[in-house]
Amino acid sequence: xxxxxxxxxxxxxxxxxxxxxxxxxxxxxxxxxxxxxxxxxxxxxxxxxxxxxxxxxxxxxxxxxxxxxxxxxxxxxxxxxxxxxxxxxxxxxxxxxxxxxxxxxxxxxxxxx
Amino acid sequence: xxxxxxxxxxxxxxxxxxxxxxxxxxxxxxxxxxxxxxxxxxxxxxxxxxxxxxxxxxxxxxxxxxxxxxxxxxxxxxxxxxxxxxxxxxxxxxxxxxxxxxxxxxxxxxxx
Numbered sequence: 001x002x003x004x005x006x007x008x009x010x011x012x013x014x015x016x017x018x019x020x021x022x023x024x025x026x027x028x029x030x031x032x033x034x035x036x037x038x039x040x041x042x043x044x045x046x047x048x049x050x051x052x053x054x055x056x057x058x059x060x061x062x063x064x065x066x067x068x069x070x071x072x073x074x075x076x077x078x079x080x081x082x083x084x085x086x087x088x089x090x091x092x093x094x095x096x097x098x099x100x101x102x103x104x105x106x107x108x109x110x111x112x113x
Numbered sequence: 114x115x116x117x118x119x120x121x122x123x124x125x126x127x128x129x130x131x132x133x134x135x136x137x138x139x140x141x142x143x144x145x146x147x148x149x150x151x152x153x154x155x156x157x158x159x160x161x162x163x164x165x166x167x168x169x170x171x172x173x174x175x176x177x178x179x180x181x182x183x184x185x186x187x188x189x190x191x192x193x194x195x196x197x198x199x200x201x202x203x204x205x206x207x208x209x210x211x212x213x214x215x216x217x218x219x220x221x222x223x224x225x
Contacts, residue, residue, distance in 0.1 A: 008153065008154055032211060032212070034213060038154075041218075041219075042218055042219070043117075043203050043205075043216030043217050043218050043219050044156070044203070044216045045216070046213050046215070049213060087154055089156065093211035093212070094211075099210050099211035100146065100158050100161050100169055100210050100211055101158075101211055101214055102158070103148075103155075103156040103157075105153075105154075105155060106154045106155075106156075
């Protein structure tokens with residue numbers, strides 16, 4: 001299940017389960033969203049992105065859903081594997097003119113064999 | 114053939130010292146960034162440079178001074194280090210702003 005710990009929300013799943021990681025964003029003007037995966041001791045790595053003119057995008061074992069009405073983004077990981085254990089971040093592109101990615105709080109995914 | 118490389122990976126130093134972190138990207142990107150990640154894993158943008166020009170400075174203390182000698186490099190110099198500067202600093206690059214950013218491996222700075 002999902003729990004909010006002292007530091008990071010954590011999602012614990014069994015290997016083979018499907019995982020859903022959620023993210024709320026704040027700026028309705030944001031038009032580009034990315035999910036990043038950060039393994040221990042490494043930098044964030046791109047997983048999948050989606051533009052605001054779409055509500056769903058699929059990759060290999062991952063699907064991103066975008067609900068602009070409630071400003072919500074989710075990452076679904078199918079058949080979760082121990083190697084998926086990491087911290088996951090959503091990031092949004094916001095700001096007028098020159099913009100940068102703004103990261104949400106991460107969610108730690110723990111996958112048990 | 115690392116895309117975004119930063120050195121050093123670990124840096125332990127005493128309060129009051131001055132230190133630098135170097136970053137280089139070989140992706141041909143025109144935009145580079147410095148992010149700070151705190152102990153709660155929160156990633157916050159510090160600076161953004163586009164074609165060697167400072168674009169964004171997110172109210173970072175002026176003890177932090179980025180320098181971009183060319184499009185492929187963005188170094189971060191920190192004066193008079195404080196305990197609160199302890200964090201992991203990430204360099205990143207992208208094509209333009211607000212697009213997919215590629216991150217380096219991070220520099221873990223510990224101020225004692």
